[in-house]
Amino acid sequence: METLTIAQLGNPILREHATPLSAAQYQEFAPFFNALQLKMLENNGVGIAAPQVSESIRAFIVASRPNPRYPDAPMMEPTLMLNPEITWASESMEKDWEGCLSIPGIRALVNRHSHIEVRYDTLEGKEVKTQMEGFIARIFQHELDHLNGLVFLDRAE
Numbered sequence: 001m002e003t004l005t006i007a008q009l010g011n012p013i014l015r016e017h018a019t020p021l022s023a024a025q026y027q028e029f030a031p032f033f034n035a036l037q038l039k040m041l042e043n044n045g046v047g048i049a050a051p052q053v054s055e056s057i058r059a060f061i062v063a064s065r066p067n068p069r070y071p072d073a074p075m076m077e078p079t080l081m082l083n084p085e086i087t088w089a090s091e092s093m094e095k096d097w098e099g100c101l102s103i104p105g106i107r108a109l110v111n112r113h114s115h116i117e118v119r120y121d122t123l124e125g126k127e128v129k130t131q132m133e134g135f136i137a138r139i140f141q142h143e144l145d146h147l148n149g150l151v152f153l154d155r156a157e
């Protein structure tokens with residue numbers, strides 16, 4: 001596959017509803033997911049969604065790490081999440097700063113659910129159900145928006 005380029009705001013691919021993957025496809029996409037993770041790391045991202053490299057499938061990577069903006073963010077191995085969903089979201093919301101690899105140089109305050117319960121499949125096809133809060137919950141919601149054709153500016157306060 002050619003090297004991946006990050007689609008910028010204005011590219012219609014960022015406005016598509018991404019297509020679910022069948023479990024039979026997971027392994028087929030393994031090389032792509034490796035390239036996706038490299039692209040995220042190259043750009044110092046804490047997440048990246050497949051549509052951002054013009055692959056409109058329901059997959060993203062979350063990779064929280066402490067950073068100047070979120071010094072107490074947990075250190076998290078980059079985690080690939082397939083067909084991810086939010087199964088419960090708290091009423092309580094928190095506003096904090098976000099950026100986006102598809103909208104470089106712009107930061108905005110975004111309201112997100114403080115706590116969420118999520119489900120997703122791993123590359124091996126195992127279903128994971130877990131709960132998230134804080135910065136990790138924020139990244140998950142940001143990436144899930146990308147699968148539904150939304151960007152953080154759509155939600156900026």
Ligand SMILES: O=C(O)C[C@@H](Cc1ccccc1)C(=O)SCC(=O)c1ccccc1
Pocket residue numbers: 044045046047048049067069070097098099100101102138139142143146
């Ligand atoms: O565009 C993306 O999906 C990646 C995005 C994820 C994200 C950042 C901040 C809050 C929610 C989701 C980024 O990684 S932006 C890149 C970035 O440099 C950064 C921004 C804030 C904190 C840490 C890194």
Ligand SMILES: [Zn+2]
Pocket residue numbers: 099100101102142146152
């Ligand atoms: Zn983004």
